[in-house]
Amino acid sequence: MATHQTGKTEQAGKTEKAEQAGKALDGRVALVAGATRGAGRAIAVALGAAGATVYVTGRTTRQRVSEVGRAGETIEETAELVDAAGGRGIAVPADHLDPEQVRAVVERVDREQGRLDVLVNDIWGGEHLIEFGKRMWEIELDRGLRMLELGVRSHIITSHFALPLLIREPGGLVVEVTDGTAESNKGYREQFYYDLTKNAPIRMAFDLAQDLKDFGATAVCVTPGFLRSEQMLDTFGVTEANWRDAVAEQPHFAVAESPAYVGRAVAALAADGERSRWNGRSLSSGQLAREYGFTDADGSQPDAWGYFTRVFAGEEPDPADYR
Structure with missing residues (x-):
């Protein structure tokens, strides 16, 4: 017990010094x-x-490609990018629909680190299943249920195994990642299964907030805006360097944001010692940028969901007012 307490004291000291040094x-x-x-x-x-x-974690590695079919993006590469950014990245292949694989991931974190401070549930990979413009009964049942498995069941399985480790120390943070906020998703999100899949994490964060508050932990749901992911850039046939060329095809793309924006949003939450004020809330990258003062990679502060709220209301806002 004394050794464990000493270890915790040393860890706290390291954290305090690191914060003072800007990490x-x-x-x-x-x-x-x-x-x-x-x-x-x-x-x-x-x-x-x-x-x-x-x-x-993820399903695509340098040896194996998931059903998404994008071989160029792997968890090993992500871990290397984490290292290059100044942290320590550890790639662990895992299918988060397999409870035993998720259990093994969490046991490894416990064995190697003895703690978990931040859990981010960003599991999805169902874009290839989406069929907009169809009614619920017109969509193949297997496709619809697979969307729910990928975007809802996987999150539940992960939280089930990870939260007992996260609450071991006070101050933990759980981030559910989705598409849209509680406000923007009051309307129909274009397709029955997609609507359910993307609304569920909002409610999960609210529910987890109730379960976690007695342990000094915080649960939130965070959404990017119009995300210029690798897959989205490919869809429009552009790159991050010339992404504005796609605005001619899709005018709303003018409020698009790079993935770095939502990354900075979650990092700001994790570093905020008073983040419990957000417990149970649905938050957007643009909203958090205004709160914490960070910008996107190009120095702008896009507010896609502020823009789309007006679009959904039948207005024609100027995208320039939301960058």
Whole structure:
């Protein structure tokens, strides 16, 4: 017991010194579930840049490609990017629909670190299943249920195994990642299964907040805006260097943001000693940028959901007013 207490005291000392040196998350341990690409990768890198040790999981490795079919983005590469940012990245292959694989990931984190401070549930990979413009009964049942498995069941399985480790120390943070806020998702999100899949994490964060508050932990749901993920850039046939060329095809793309933006949003939450004020809330990258003062990679502060709220109301706002 004395040895364990001494270890905790030393860890606290390291964390305090690191924060004073500008590495707010040095000594902290994060698990980013679904960190192969897009928002998950950017969140892992931002946590690493703040000094965290980050376990990054996903199904696509340099040896195996998931059903998403994007071989160029792997968890190993994400871990290397975390290292390059100044943290420590650890790639662990895992299918988060397999309870035993998730259990093994958490047991490894416990064995190697003895703690978990930040859990990010960014598991998805269901874009290839989406069929907009169809009614519920017109969509193949297997496709719809697979979307719910990927975007809802996987989050539940991960939290089930990870939260007992996270609450071991007070101050833990759980981030559910989705598409849209509680406010923006009051309307129909274009398709029955997609609507359910993307609304569920908002409610999960609210529910987990009730379960975690007695342990000094915080649960929130965070959404990026119009995300310029690798897959989205490919869809429009552009790169991060010339992404504005896609605005001619899709005018709303003018408010798009890089994955770094939501990464910085989650890192800011993790570094905020008073983040419990957000407990149970649904938050956007643009909202958190205004709160914490960070910017996107290009120095702007896009507010996509402020923009789309007006679009959904039938207005025609100027995208320039939301960058």
